[in-house]
Amino acid sequence: xxxxxxxxxxxxxxxxxxxxxxxxxxxxxxxxxxxxxxxxxxxxxxxxxxxxxxxxxxxxxxxxxxxxxxxxxxxxxxxxxxxxxxxxxxxxxxxxxxxxxxxxxxxxxxxxxxxxxxxxxxxxxxxxxxxxxxxxxxxxxxxxxxxxxxxxxxxxxxxxxxxxxxxxxxxxxxxxxxxxxxxxxxxxxxxxxxxxxxxxxxxxxxxxxxxxxxxxxxxxxxxxxxxxxxxxxxxxxxxxxxxxxxxxxxxxxxxxxxxxxxxxxxxxxxxxxxxxxxxxxxxxxxxxxxxxxxxxxxxxxxxxxxxxxxxxxx
Amino acid sequence: xxxxxxxxxxxxxxxxxxxxxxxxxxxxxxxxxxxxxxxxxxxxxxxxxxxxxxxxxxxxxxxxxxxxxxxxxxxxxxxxxxxxxxxxxxxxxxxxxxxxxxxxxxxxxxxxxxxxxxxxxxxxxxxxxxxxxxxxxxxxxxxxxxxxxxxxxxxxxxxxxxxxxxxxxxxxxxxxxxxxxxxxxxxxxxxxxxxxxxxxxxxxxxxxxxxxxxxxxxxxxxxxxxxxxxxxxxxxxxxxxxxxxxxxxxxxxxxxxxxxxxxxxxxxxxxxxxxxxxxxxxxxxxxxxxxxxxxxxxxxxxxxxxxxxxxxxxxxxxxxxxxxxxxxx
Numbered sequence: 037x038x039x040x041x042x043x044x045x046x047x048x049x050x051x052x053x054x055x056x057x058x059x060x061x062x063x064x065x066x067x068x069x070x071x072x073x074x075x076x077x078x079x080x081x082x083x084x085x086x087x088x089x090x091x092x093x094x095x096x097x098x099x100x101x102x103x104x105x106x107x108x109x110x111x112x113x114x115x116x117x118x119x120x121x122x123x124x125x126x127x128x129x130x131x132x133x134x135x136x137x138x139x140x141x142x143x144x145x146x147x148x149x150x151x152x153x154x155x156x157x158x159x160x161x162x163x164x165x166x167x168x169x170x171x172x173x174x175x176x177x178x179x180x181x182x183x184x185x186x187x188x189x190x191x192x193x194x195x196x197x198x199x200x201x202x203x204x205x206x207x208x209x210x211x212x213x214x215x216x217x218x219x220x221x222x223x224x225x226x227x228x229x230x231x232x233x234x235x236x237x238x239x240x241x242x243x244x245x246x247x248x249x250x251x252x253x254x255x256x257x258x259x260x261x262x263x264x265x266x267x268x269x270x271x272x273x274x275x276x277x278x279x280x281x282x283x284x285x286x287x288x289x290x291x292x293x294x295x296x297x298x299x300x301x302x303x304x305x306x307x308x309x310x311x312x313x314x315x316x317x318x319x320x321x322x323x324x325x326x327x328x329x330x331x332x333x334x335x336x337x338x339x340x341x342x343x344x345x346x347x348x349x350x
Numbered sequence: 351x352x353x354x355x356x357x358x359x360x361x362x363x364x365x366x367x368x369x370x371x372x373x374x375x376x377x378x379x380x381x382x383x384x385x386x387x388x389x390x391x392x393x394x395x396x397x398x399x400x401x402x403x404x405x406x407x408x409x410x411x412x413x414x415x416x417x418x419x420x421x422x423x424x425x426x427x428x429x430x431x432x433x434x435x436x437x438x439x440x441x442x443x444x445x446x447x448x449x450x451x452x453x454x455x456x457x458x459x460x461x462x463x464x465x466x467x468x469x470x471x472x473x474x475x476x477x478x479x480x481x482x483x484x485x486x487x488x489x490x491x492x493x494x495x496x497x498x499x500x501x502x503x504x505x506x507x508x509x510x511x512x513x514x515x516x517x518x519x520x521x522x523x524x525x526x527x528x529x530x531x532x533x534x535x536x537x538x539x540x541x542x543x544x545x546x547x548x549x550x551x552x553x554x555x556x557x558x559x560x561x562x563x564x565x566x567x568x569x570x571x572x573x574x575x576x577x578x579x580x581x582x583x584x585x586x587x588x589x590x591x592x593x594x595x596x597x598x599x600x601x602x603x604x605x606x607x608x609x610x611x612x613x614x615x616x617x618x619x620x621x622x623x624x625x626x627x628x629x630x631x632x633x634x635x636x637x638x639x640x641x642x643x644x645x646x647x648x649x650x651x652x653x654x655x656x657x658x659x660x661x662x663x664x665x666x667x668x669x670x671x672x673x674x675x676x677x678x679x
Contacts, residue, residue, distance in 0.1 A: 088475040091468065092488050095554065098503045099491070101522055105506065117520050143360070150363045154370045161378045166404035175397035181405065188412050190665045192615050194637045194654040198422075198647070199415035212355045213363070217370060222411025225404050254396060255386040283496030285618040286638075295356055300498045304622045307502060314506060314520070321502040325495045332494035343559065344566050 106130055106318040113314050130319035141320050144302040148282055148327070150213060151298050155220035155281040156274055162221070163228030164270070168258055170229065171236035172244055182233065189226040196223075197290050204291065211293030219287050224277050231276075231342060235269035236262065272342030275335045282328050299324045377403075416658070423651035437652035447636070451656075453545055454632045457552070457616060458660075462609040465553045466602065469560025474594060477568055486565065490558040497555065497618035504551045505623055508537040541629045548630055551619050556612065560605045567601035568594060607664050614660055633657050 104118045107126045135142040169175070170182045200219060204210035239262065247257045281287075288298040303320050306313075332339065357363045385399040426433050441447045469489075476485040492500060509521030511534070519525040524534035537547045571593070579593050595602075617634040624630045626639055633653055641650035 084475050088472065088485065091472050091475075092485060095489050095492065095557070097522070098507050098554070101506060102503045113520065115520075116518055117522065117525050119522070119525070146360050146363060150367045154367055154374070157371050158374045161375055162404050162407065165378060165381065165400045169397050169400035173393065173397045173400065175394055178397075181401070185404075185408065187665050188408055190611055190661050191412050191416055192634070192654060192657045192661060194615075194634060195419040195651075195658055196412055196415035198641060198650075199418045200411065203410075209355055213357075213366060214355065214370070219411070222407050225408050226412075229404060253386040254400075255382050258382070279494060283498070285496070285498055285621070289638075290642075295358060300496050300618075303502065304498050304618070307498075307505065307622050308625060314509075317502055318506065321499045325499045328494045328496070329491065332491075336490075340562055340566075343562055 102318050102321060105314060106322045108315075110315040113318075130315045131323065134316050134319040134323060141299060141302055141323060144297055144299040145323060147213075147292075147296055148298040148300070148324075151216050151220070151288070151292075151296070152278060152281045154213075154217045155224070156277045158217060158221040159224040159228045159277060160270060160274060163225055163232055163273070164258075164266075166225075166229050167232035167236055168254075168262065170233050172257070173254075182229075185226050186230050187226075189230065193223055193286055197286075201290065211291070211296065213292075213296045215291040216287060216296060216298075219291050220277075220281050220284070223287065224280065227276065228273050231273045232266065232269055235266060235272075239265055268338060268341060271335060271338040275331060275339050276342055278331055279328050279339075419651045419654050422647060423655045425648050425651075427646050427648050429647055433648065437648045438656075440649060441652050441656060449629050450631045450633060450636045450653075453630065454614065454660075456545060457549055457613050457632055458610055460546075460549050461552045461556060461613040461616075462606045465556040465609055466560045466564075466605050468553070469557045469562075469605070470564050470598075470602070472557070473561045473565040473568055474590065477565065486561065489561050492555045493558040497551075497616075498622050500551055500555055501619050501622035504547075504554070505538070508547060510534055510536045510538075538624055538630075539628045544624065544628055544630055548619055548623055551623070552613060552616060556609050560609065563601055563605050564598055567598035571597045607667055611661060611664050614657060614664075633660075 101118050104121060105113055107128065107130065108118065108121045109125055109127050110130070112121055112124060135145070166185075170178060170185075200215075201210060204215040204218075209215050243261055244257055247261045252260070282298075283300060284298070285300045285304055288301045289304070292298065292301065299320075303317070303324055306317055306320055354366055354369065357366045381399050381403070385396050422429055423437055424432060424434060426436075442451070472485075472489060476482045479485070506520075507522050508524075509519070510524055511519050511521070519528055519534055521534075521537075523537065527534055538544050575597070576589075576593060579589060584592060615634050616632055617638065620626055620630055620632055620635040621638070626632075626635045631639070633656060637650050637653040637657070640646040640653065
């Protein structure tokens, strides 16, 4: 990384630069003016364009292959590469097979929904209260507890799995949705508290003080002053947790049983047991991806905001 | 009560889901109003009511199990006898586990460095171009899909067909090899190179994260700095080396440590693509195999603790970063 020779001509090169006509709005923190003056077309250099395009192709072609394969007839998939089938027959058979036929993923798809919604709502409600306490109530050991909370984010889940299984067994809920929900809530809390606390800290103390002077109790401050301001923060964590839970394999594999298994676990098992059945695997994988992709695209703004607020999920 | 614990029908599952959500929100509401009702509640009661549930859950779900696992790592397989450091000795000396540790090291070195480098270069290349949004979205999207999904995507890229008449390669990478006149390869079972092909998947997923954070950092570089450098005649690579990199260094460090933490715990990719066979296992996957397949509790616990110990320096570093950020605020 010391001498990135290839990107040489990519960077601000005035001689080649073709000035954009007029100032352009530059997204990001609403800075116009100065930035726009600098908005030279960096991609004017052929090397830079080529490099950017190569990276973009490398990042998209694999997914394209999956998508194309999932709508090709089974025989074609086995006999020829997907790049030959771009003009061939298309069919949705693989999807019906994967959902209700030999793949049987339909009920697991439902399970993923049933697992994900409470696994998002529960940690949010608990973390909101905790973040409020850490941000606005002065108590002994507050800083220590908060830092300890933050540190918990990076405890590998592996260390918690076996003791938790034993606890769930003694409660009689091992393998049920409850075990999966509680596990996800526990594992999601450190990040939730950290993120929400960061956002809460950014709210001007004068607002809270003014409400206190007016005689508002904690509940009133919480619900009427802070909550409206926290909507972006909540959305930001919600999308993190949603993607995390929906895409999780380890927790699902460990705590669920056949009746509560999420789709990721089912797909991973398909890959192990029917590694060659690409017509099922590709359709199944795409079914499992479609929900997070839609959520992600719809709420991308909040996701990026959460990323930049320094969230780390391990 | 069985309908509540193990619902079988789709309707029943959704009913239980609603019950769970309502139950929790109710508990929270009760806590909120109980604390607020009597005026002049002592402050510690309020703090306990607000922060208590979260601290209790984390204590039960992470702290206590963590301590238990550390204890178990010094016990025998059945968890009855104390064996000192025997499990650790086994993890560090047996050939099979040395491969696991080696693989984990290779993952943790390559993934953060390559993902961050590609993310940074790409962020610089597309910064303030006409198709910046689209270009970023393409790289960003792999972050949304599960590692299981990504593994399926790449497994298909690496697909190998034995050479027989009438059958062409269906894996893109092998087809490319055939096109340039080389022999197709079994990418996922050829040791030790198969590890690199698994690592590619993680890089593919993580680059979007690196690009997003670094792109924001690049946009935050003050205009006058760039302007001054340009007036001094700094261009191209010089601008990248002397202006861009130093300006985004804090972000670079955060991105690298974050990706390193994620990579240490990589499990889904190895499990879905090779199941840890062909010398591709990493610590997190080996833990699972030893714990749930081999019923080797002591060794599994030791592996989990090794993972934990490897993460600790990164945590300490990150807490330092957080403290710095607090001071700036």
